[in-house]
Amino acid sequence: MRRVLQILGTAALRSRIGIALVLVIVVLAVVGVARVFSGPEDVRTGAVGPVDTSTATSAAAPKEGDDGVVEPSPESSTALDPGPSLSPGARRPETVAEAFAGDWLDRTAKADAWYEALLINSTPTLAAKLKGVDPVVVPADRLTGPATVVPRGSGLVEVSYPVDSGTLLLRLVVGEGRWLVDGVDWERG
Structure with missing residues (x-):
């Protein structure tokens, strides 16, 4: 009888180990499949999925003791370095942002006319998102x-405007030799 209990105990231990190994393999397979179908991970932001690096530049890693908050210095808002890809005579980012904001806030316009007005100062990526x-x-x-x-x-600025219901946030990038709005967001005030 003692021999039978030893064999059963060993078999039970083996089956527990076997079940644990099978569960580990299943979990690893699910994680692997999820990573394959989710696309690449952007190591700069931790974002998962397709990464569009054509419209933005990443900031340098923060120095020790740096809280990561970027505050404009007084001279930075008047002397922007647009980078080498601007065409001569291109409008400043705040001028483009103001024109875009005026068109964006025109809620009385017909949808087609509103969209056409926004196209002038939008990147193709943003234009596709605004369609319809x-x-x-x-x-x-x-x-x-x-x-x-x-x-x-270089070639990336954020412009924010106070509006009657919060803050309008616009991201502008240099594209096609000029400043273009690439992102629109709104924060409730």
Whole structure:
């Protein structure tokens, strides 16, 4: 009887180890398949999925003791370094942002006319995202203050405007030899 219990105990231990190994293999297979189908991971931001590096530049890694918050210096908002890819006579980013913001806030325009007006100052990527949007859904009616321009790198700036319902945030990049709006966001005030 003792011999039978030893054999059963060993068999039970083997089956537990076997089950644990099978579970580990299943978990590793699921994680591997998920990574294959999710696309590459952007190690700069931790974002998973396709990464569009054609429209933005990454900032340098923060130094020790740096909290990562970028604050514009007084001279940075007046003396932007647009990078070497701007065409001579290209409009400044704040001028492009103001024109785009004025068109974006025109909620009374017909959808087609609104979209056409935004195309002038948009990247093709943003234009594709705005296709079919009804201007009625724009969450603001008017600008309520001046722009704040924050350089984020050579050829990349963020422009924010206070609006009647919060803050309009625009990301501008250098494309086609001029500044173009590549991202639109809004924060509730």
